Amino acid sequence: MYIDTHAHLYAAPFDTDRHVMVERAIAAGVNALFLPNIDSRSIQGMYDLVAAFPQNCFAMMGVHPCSIKDNFETELAIAAKELEQASTKFYAVGEIGLDYYWDTTHKAQQQQALRTQIGWAKKYQLPIVLHCRESFDDTYSIVQELNDENLTGIFHCFSGTLAEAHKIMELGGFYMGIGGSLTHKKAHALRETVAQIPLEYLLLETDAPYLAPEPFRSAKKRALKRNESAHITYVAQKMADIKQCPLNEVATFTTRNARNVFKYQV
Numbered sequence: 001m002y003i004d005t006h007a008h009l010y011a012a013p014f015d016t017d018r019h020v021m022v023e024r025a026i027a028a029g030v031n032a033l034f035l036p037n038i039d040s041r042s043i044q045g046m047y048d049l050v051a052a053f054p055q056n057c058f059a060m061m062g063v064h065p066c067s068i069k070d071n072f073e074t075e076l077a078i079a080a081k082e083l084e085q086a087s088t089k090f091y092a093v094g095e096i097g098l099d100y101y102w103d104t105t106h107k108a109q110q111q112q113a114l115r116t117q118i119g120w121a122k123k124y125q126l127p128i129v130l131h132c133r134e135s136f137d138d139t140y141s142i143v144q145e146l147n148d149e150n151l152t153g154i155f156h157c158f159s160g161t162l163a164e165a166h167k168i169m170e171l172g173g174f175y176m177g178i179g180g181s182l183t184h185k186k187a188h189a190l191r192e193t194v195a196q197i198p199l200e201y202l203l204l205e206t207d208a209p210y211l212a213p214e215p216f217r218s219a220k221k222r223a224l225k226r227n228e229s230a231h232i233t234y235v236a237q238k239m240a241d242i243k244q245c246p247l248n249e250v251a252t253f254t255t256r257n258a259r260n261v262f263k264y265q266v
Contacts, residue, residue: 007034009033010042035057050088060095093127097139147172162193178235183213206232
């Protein structure tokens with residue numbers, strides 16, 4: 001059994017075959033699919049998937065840092081209301097964090113939003129799922145400042161250094177999500193880092209429809225470049241190769257870790 005801890009399966013690239021794609025993942029042994037919210041525009045699509053696959057699709061609630069603009073307080077209010085109403089069971093506050101790659105215009109607002117949403121996680125006793133792009137120092141600083149026995153979570157799409165990995169492990173209760181980037185031809189540094197991180201701290205994810213693993217990333221046809229949850233098996237195999245361990249050991253550890261952080265039971 002595998003768990004995809006991060007997949008945007010409500011996204012537009014799946015509009016023509018969404019249910020078939022989810023069924024394909026289940027057939028591949030990916031029995032649990034965790035859906036991070038982006039902003040107010042993605043909520044209904046996420047809810048629709050949870051309703052269609054209640055035994056397999058599980059929702060998070062949060063506002064992505066790239067959606068933190070001038071109207072960020074409105075976006076936060078909408079997400080806060082969804083958490084408060086609790087008409088849907090949420091398994092994490094996510095996807096939240098900092099992104100300095102695309103734009104730093106709203107850097108201060110991103111940091112404010114991150115602090116606010118970490119507060120939600122503590123209030124509702126939920127883990128946080130962190131987006132951290134070109135912003136590790138600030139993200140880590142805020143998490144470390146607010147960290148206590150009630151805070152756990154995932155550094156999604158981890159691609160940092162071994163020193164950064166050790167900082168995450170020292171937080172206690174935090175994991176690193178590893179996706180298709182691990183398979184990419186130029187990801188030598190990431191593979192070297194993952195080789196030295198104990199399996200007890202690693203999770204599998206796809207970030208679908210983004211970050212397709214090889215061989216899909218190199219596919220000539222655009223349709224084949226789309227990532228999906230069934231592809232998590234390629235990430236798992238690469239991790240097993242790097243760790244020089246059986247594939248089922250990767251499946252066992254990463255599934256156990258996902259269950260622990262999301263408080264999820266089959």
